[in-house]
Amino acid sequence: MSPRTYDVRTYGCQMNVHDSERIAGLLEQAGYVKATDDTQAPDVVVFNTCAVRENADNRLYGNLGHLLPAKKAHPGMQIAVGGCLAQKDRGTIVERAPWVDVVFGTHNVGALPVLLERARVEQESQVELLEALDVFPSTLPARRESAYRAWVSISVGCNNTCTFCIVPSLRGKERDRRPGDILREVQALVDDGVVEITLLGQNVNSYGAEFGQRDAFAQLLRACGDVDGLERVRFTSPHPRDFTDDVIDAMAETPNVMPSLHMPLQSGSDRVLKAMRRSYRADRYLGILDRVRAAMPDAAITTDIIVGFPGETDNDFAQTLDVVRAARFAGAFTFQYSKRPGTPAADMPDQVPGDVVAERYQRLVALVDEIAWTESKALHGATLEVLVAEGEGRKDDATHRLSGRARDNRLVHLAPCDALPGDVVTARVTYAAPHHLVADDVLSVRRRALRVDEGTAAAVPGVFVGMPSFDNRC
Numbered sequence: 001m002s003p004r005t006y007d008v009r010t011y012g013c014q015m016n017v018h019d020s021e022r023i024a025g026l027l028e029q030a031g032y033v034k035a036t037d038d039t040q041a042p043d044v045v046v047f048n049t050c051a052v053r054e055n056a057d058n059r060l061y062g063n064l065g066h067l068l069p070a071k072k073a074h075p076g077m078q079i080a081v082g083g084c085l086a087q088k089d090r091g092t093i094v095e096r097a098p099w100v101d102v103v104f105g106t107h108n109v110g111a112l113p114v115l116l117e118r119a120r121v122e123q124e125s126q127v128e129l130l131e132a133l134d135v136f137p138s139t140l141p142a143r144r145e146s147a148y149r150a151w152v153s154i155s156v157g158c159n160n161t162c163t164f165c166i167v168p169s170l171r172g173k174e175r176d177r178r179p180g181d182i183l184r185e186v187q188a189l190v191d192d193g194v195v196e197i198t199l200l201g202q203n204v205n206s207y208g209a210e211f212g213q214r215d216a217f218a219q220l221l222r223a224c225g226d227v228d229g230l231e232r233v234r235f236t237s238p239h240p241r242d243f244t245d246d247v248i249d250a251m252a253e254t255p256n257v258m259p260s261l262h263m264p265l266q267s268g269s270d271r272v273l274k275a276m277r278r279s280y281r282a283d284r285y286l287g288i289l290d291r292v293r294a295a296m297p298d299a300a301i302t303t304d305i306i307v308g309f310p311g312e313t314d315n316d317f318a319q320t321l322d323v324v325r326a327a328r329f330a331g332a333f334t335f336q337y338s339k340r341p342g343t344p345a346a347d348m349p350d351q352v353p354g355d356v357v358a359e360r361y362q363r364l365v366a367l368v369d370e371i372a373w374t375e376s377k378a379l380h381g382a383t384l385e386v387l388v389a390e391g392e393g394r395k396d397d398a399t400h401r402l403s404g405r406a407r408d409n410r411l412v413h414l415a416p417c418d419a420l421p422g423d424v425v426t427a428r429v430t431y432a433a434p435h436h437l438v439a440d441d442v443l444s445v446r447r448r449a450l451r452v453d454e455g456t457a458a459a460v461p462g463v464f465v466g467m468p469s470f471d472n473r474c
């Protein structure tokens, strides 16, 4: 009998991408195999949902509805729903979509194989959600999407209460992993051929709060610097409130920590930051950037910005534009504010009309693009080290360019050459666009040692590493 197949469909931020790697690992440990593009109907479909996005629930129920005919045509097919929306909607999911077999939450990812089996044997939907973390997800098996890049979770949950964010109520209070556990995982990944890791937490700068060590994150970065064979260390997300100079020093003094920083701004208006319950102010934010650039002149800094938060005036928005000009971002994920049910901001007065939000948004995007392009053009002629990546290039690119990330995390398209994903190509920048660079002048290729048992892993489509997906809101 051929093994049962699975497909995991992921929505939302890196936390979910990382959780999906764990879900895939758990299912493979339980004997399932990943469905291929040719699989007519996978035996198990898992939706790893996100509650941050607008209309996330409509989209989920739409997708579940689309699967119903397939489920009817394939007896034994199972559907599971996990992630933040499952944690939020709980039993409602099986009420609205009774053909769902399993609902599991953000705190009990590890229970999925057992719940699927129980649903199959009992022929009844299983809904199991925990209020607190059961097992730290990083202790679960994972099926990594990349042979040479990996996420390493250092904490889960968040102690902040940003008024636009649903994460704290769904992921709970911050829980920190012990440094020894993290470093053991990093070493095991490196032994497995990984050269780049991204340390992951909702607020990496508060790492250590749970075990009372204020400089824990800086120390962790330095310890990663001592791991032989680990070439690149990134992290996401930092928080301006907790970002301290010891982290800047650790970044600058640890050669394998990359000169890139994705630091969410959200608004340049102190009044709006206060209403968002984000306890830094614009001058503190810009002061951190100044110190980062003083220590790492080549650092590329990116951000997240929300336009049209309730009560945002023209003057508030103008202050955001001022901060964007001063910050010289290499890129920004920009969002038009829209209500997220269950968040305090959803009930605030003075919601900004949609047409006003849209108009401000256009102006912000134009400014961000202009500045990003200016920053990119300054790199024309520069020599960069590019870690070639799977899945970064344009799918419609007939020139078969390779693509990858520079040390500062800029996307770089390379001239066709014989490099493979995981190799490091040194190349000169020949063209600069607002959101990518072209480096057609390839100077050298440094091959990554391929492990014998890696098989075709390097050809598996990769996940977007190092930069947050557009739903990141920290």
Ligand code: SF4
Pocket: 158, 159, 160, 161, 162, 165, 166, 167, 168, 202, 203, 239, 473, 474
């Ligand atoms: S936006 Fe980030 S820092 Fe703020 S509450 Fe949400 S997860 Fe925490």
